[in-house]
Amino acid sequence: MLLLGLLFALAATGANSGAALLQAMGARRASRPATAVLHPVYLLGLTLDIGGWVLTVLALRFMPIVAVQAIVAAQVVITVVASHWVFDTPLRRLDVAAAAVNVVGLALLVASASTDDSEVVASTAGVVALVIVLVVLGVVGVVVAVRSRRALPMAFLAGLAFGGTAVAVRLVRLDGPFDVVARQVVTDPVVYCLLGYAALGLGFYTVALARGAVGPVVGVLAVTETLAPGLLGLLFLGDGVRPGWIPAFVLGLVLAMGGVVVLARSPAQASLSGDDGVAPPPLKRL
Incomplete structure (x- = not known):
């Protein structure tokens, strides 16, 4: 089942990366920025x-959460590298090295991950905790959004919210006939x-x-x-690490996340999103 989860996670990563490139392409082809969201390429x-979100949900049914989330986060790697070929965005040697490090980290994560095949049943206490959180x-996010103009606290809260969707997916029971x-x-x-978590995360x-550079x-x-x-x-949902593979698991997580962080701060990301203060890179004519 881990292999099936891996295939879904990789497909989700590819879909999300393709979405980012298509949305950037649609924004460049739109006559005005306000009409970008109506451009057919952007809508695609x-x-x-x-x-990609649906594929991520499917992957979470078969793989440990940390492995799925790390693989999906690697969309940053594909986006940065692919945008260099599509939009001629800058690509540093450091970016290439970070991409390679990310791939090695993901390989270690997948190799060391294990999961309990039994279905996780949400207890009443677990559901109550999910609702309370x-x-x-939501309350903390609204307060921070109103009282602070900083981007990173909102990004942190968005990460927690999207993480909540991953936990909820593992707790949803879907078995039996369609009805x-x-x-x-x-x-x-x-x-x-x-x-609810998905809506908070998106918001x-x-x-x-809107408040900070896309990279950080x-x-x-x-x-x-x-x-x-x-x-x-x-700790609670049956995910685990193969016996004797804890060092490899930790190293893989550090490498995978380190690569993502480096690439998230790449000039290619800023150029692709327009955060570098210059005109967006042109679409390459192939």
């Missing part, structure tokens, strides 16, 4: 974003928590991007949404 990127996170599954989706409070992330925001978001739910998965 948005569709890929949704598909959702409410507290039974449909009834479970409608009546399960964990499903509503999942949607906080949007605020963070993406870096904080990637690390937070990987480590926070990953720790909960290891």
